[in-house]
């Protein structure tokens with residue numbers, strides 16, 4: 001049965017190696033640090049480990065700028081360390097998913113170094129263009145199109161030596177590969193097969209729906225207030241040959257045939273696109289990551305740093321749209337956190353001492369009881385919070401640093417810019433994992449590359465593991481429910497109380513079994529009316545944040561899951 005894929009009953013744990021665990025005291029996490037903490041993953045019960053990039057890289061974007069795809073950056077370790085990690089994971093019944101970053105490479109990759117020479121047979125491996133008609137090459141406004149890079153500023157860099165511009169949708173040191181060139185595609189597939197032969201079980205594909213550009217490349221609508229450049233992700237996403245490339249890749253690497261795990265990170269992807277890309281008949285991808293539910297607490301059409309309050313009915317409506325949209329074909333990925341998003345307990349929960357644990361648990365429950373494959377980002381299982389930075393100098397992330405420079409140069413009040421960064425900067429997700437209450441939270445014996453959050457004295461893995469009521473043990477139980485109950489894996493989703501401003505409630509139905517999830521997503525007590533949710537009298541309570549849960553009155557951030565039938 002084409003739909004019978006192993007990852008439908010799996011939970012994925014994402015590691016951002018720089019910030020997970022440092023084994024050699026250089027202040028930067030590494031592969032041996034991961035090997036030293038596999039017990040933590042086994043205790044949590046996760047099935048798949050997704051590793052953000054550890055390949056050789058000048059680290060301009062913390063590894064998402066790769067200079068050698070088949071070698072490990074010495075910061076993180078060696079190929080032998082990775083072989084040991086793969087063996088150790090497989091021995092524990094877990095799988096390893098590597099990050100595949102092939103929309104772009106580093107400008108220090110040999111391919112790009114060769115490509116800079118117009119006579120090189122690698123010239124057409126990247127996207128080179130002459131200056132805009134009628135402009136002096138290198139002059140103001142001579143860029144081939146008005147596209148903005150995701151890290152702000154023009155997406156084109158003038159190359160004095162060859163007198164032309166190359167495209168970089170991210171940083172200047174991340175030139176885009178030209179996927180129109182079949183030699184580029186074959187080189188990528190060969191690299192993927194090299195890793196599969198080494199024991200890797202699948203790939204998380206970085207911004208994979210940007211690889212097919214619509215030709216010819218033309219100007220887009222300037223984004224208001226951002227210097228006249230076009231920052232519309234739709235400008236370059238979901239191009240005309242994307243599905244052709246995904247099918248070709250799938251066949252060349254045997255992704256479906258070898259049941260390899262694949263998830264495509266996709267900006268500007270909607271549920272209709274996702275249905276096509278993840279359809280069981282299509283042989284393209286297993287899942288996609290959408291940003292739609294991550295874009296509801298920002299002002300529409302500008303940058304994520306322009307904040308807007310989250311309206312719970314909007315979040316429920318979007319999650320429901322994807323649950324219904326992929327109900328009978330395709331498959332959802334489920335996530336609140338990753339290395340690009342702020343910590344969910346600070347964003348959608350309440351990270352005060354009074355409600356941090358309960359709101360973190362309830363956010364876990366409402367996500368993990370949905371239909372799809374859940375992703376847990378390192379530290380989420382501990383209820384780690386945002387970094388709480390107040391000064392521009394504290395930020396290390398290229399996207400945040402560039403945005404601060406552009407926004408203040410454009411005359412935006414510094415306070416407003418710092419407020420936006422404090423809420424949305426990617427550095428919020430990148431503070432070191434808090435293992436102990438001790439120095440540097442047990443992350444490193446050296447000086448951490450990014451300061452450890454001071455709240456590690458109370459929020460740390462040792463304390464969480466020792467406390468049966470912790471977020472850690474709640475996540476362990478949620479993961480257990482997915483392994484033990486087919487209704488959690490396959491049950492048909494139905495949203496309840498769509499317009500309720502505080503309550504998130506829904507059912508999952510499989511045969512005569514009904515799972516009822518009811519959650520109060522506010523810091524205030526909420527009273528429900530009879531009939532608001534199905535009668536759960538006598539039902540088995542599978543998991544709950546509070547003793548004696550009821551569906552009449554829900555305490556702040558209270559949630560419970562009932563199994564009826």
Ligand SMILES: O=C(CO[C@H]1O[C@H](CO)[C@@H](O)[C@H](O)[C@H]1O)[C@@H](O)[C@H](O)[C@H](O)CO
Nearest residue numbers: 061064101150170206207267304340399
């Ligand atoms: O666009 C991406 C794609 O991210 C992927 O691609 C980026 C380039 O490789 C890389 O920086 C990211 O870490 C990787 O996940 C997000 O980083 C985006 O910039 C934003 O932060 C999300 O709100």
